[in-house]
Amino acid sequence: SPRESCLSSFLYILVCSGTFQGRALPMLASACPGWVCYAEKAQGDVVLPYIDTTRSPQQIMGVLVKQCIAKELNVRGSDIYHVSIMPCYDKKLEASRSEYANELQQSRDVDCVITSSEVIGDLLPALGLSESAFASHKREPPSDLERLLGNCSLEGKRFSSDGVSGGYADYVFRRAARELFDTEVSGVLEYKKLQNSDMDEIKLVKDGKPVLRFCRAYGFRNIQNIVRRIRSGTCPYHFVEVMACPKGCTNGGGQIRARETSGEDARAMLENVNARLREDYEFSDPASSPAVSFAYKALGCTGVASPGAVSAFHTSYNAVKDSEIDPLSIRW
Numbered sequence: 001s002p003r004e005s006c007l008s009s010f011l012y013i014l015v016c017s018g019t020f021q022g023r024a025l026p027m028l029a030s031a032c033p034g035w036v037c038y039a040e041k042a043q044g045d046v047v048l049p050y051i052d053t054t055r056s057p058q059q060i061m062g063v064l065v066k067q068c069i070a071k072e073l074n075v076r077g078s079d080i081y082h083v084s085i086m087p088c089y090d091k092k093l094e095a096s097r098s099e100y101a102n103e104l105q106q107s108r109d110v111d112c113v114i115t116s117s118e119v120i121g122d123l124l125p126a127l128g129l130s131e132s133a134f135a136s137h138k139r140e141p142p143s144d145l146e147r148l149l150g151n152c153s154l155e156g157k158r159f160s161s162d163g164v165s166g167g168y169a170d171y172v173f174r175r176a177a178r179e180l181f182d183t184e185v186s187g188v189l190e191y192k193k194l195q196n197s198d199m200d201e202i203k204l205v206k207d208g209k210p211v212l213r214f215c216r217a218y219g220f221r222n223i224q225n226i227v228r229r230i231r232s233g234t235c236p237y238h239f240v241e242v243m244a245c246p247k248g249c250t251n252g253g254g255q256i257r258a259r260e261t262s263g264e265d266a267r268a269m270l271e272n273v274n275a276r277l278r279e280d281y282e283f284s285d286p287a288s289s290p291a292v293s294f295a296y297k298a299l300g301c302t303g304v305a306s307p308g309a310v311s312a313f314h315t316s317y318n319a320v321k322d323s324e325i326d327p328l329s330i331r332w
Contacts, residue, residue: 008061009166010286011295015313016054017172018305021180024049026215026230026237029168031056033094034244035223036317044319046231053314057166058084058091059100062109063312066102068298078107085114087252090244099315115254164274165218165248169202169241171286173214176238177204181211191216198222198246201237214239219246250274 012031020027030036030052039047055063061084066077073080084091094100095110102109114123124134170189177183183204191200194215199222204212215237217226223242229235245252250273258266286292301308 007291007295008057008064010284010289010292011060011313012054012057013166013168013171014286014292015309016052016168017175019052019054020172020176020239025239026050026226026235027052027172027239028226029239029241030054030317031166031168032088032243032245032249033090034088035242037090037093038220038223038244040317040320043227047227048317048319050230051317053316055100055313055315056094058086058094058113059109059315060313062095062100063299064295066105066107066109067312068295071298076107077102077105080107081111082109083112083114084110085116085119087116087249087255088245089115089254091115091254097315115252117254117256120256164250164277165216165241165243169214169216169239172239173202173204173212176212181206195225196222199225213237214241216241216243218243218248220244247274250277 016029028039028047028051033056036051039051062082065080065082070077070080084095092113095108095113100109101107120131124131173189174185177185181204183206185204189202191202193200198218199216201213201215203210203214213236215226217223217240223244226235226237226240226242243249247270251270258269296302296309299308299312301312
């Protein structure tokens, strides 16, 4: 549910922002599996060292379910069937990565990924439910998962006013400004649009010089622009929030599409969704969240750099040859 996925997003941004210092820059966000797959297949070792090794929120949730929840229920991870509902078909490929399989328990962190469009187009009809009945269904708190995670609900809470793709750049920017330059950045961040509407940047200026320069690059034409700059050694950014889909995750390939509307109407509907996401939220700092503290304790983590955290929240990326990929072997 949104409540539980918020927790894994909070953990993701804490780990991601906590590893910003002392690493190769620019730091490239790793939450988008389409981008990660492209980097592994097409860019190899030139770009991979710059990608953050933090597991995506989906895969962090898998760790919580198959380790914390399984322990609380006194069952094996393989006894829990974990389904993730996502706006992106590439999340299916992400869940199938070998890094996210536990051979000892013969279990994957995420067993099945269903896109939101598949929920509406396939799952509801199979269950004999209408969209209106599904939309009007009332959530009955607390869920078993919330209870096992300490009754720490995070529904409707975010660490950024930008909910289009998670707001990861926002949080890392604020934390870096505070910890590196003793500067508190409050209010809505004002990004400057660049060559198109899917690429913008923000700077922190001290004594007339930019000391932090962050970018959000959505869609492959902008990703390729960033990659070319990295390859040529001319990338001016310290952090890049990378998303494969133009307009970000709310426009993901697995999202529910507008029906019988023109392209202009569809764009207007998307912007309306994005505007509502920016307005309808309650700010919550992950660093002071009781839910995050509970999850750390349950996983035996003492901090983002502790051995338990490295094992639970980090992964690795490797250059992949086309011949090594067999999409037909994936079963859902």
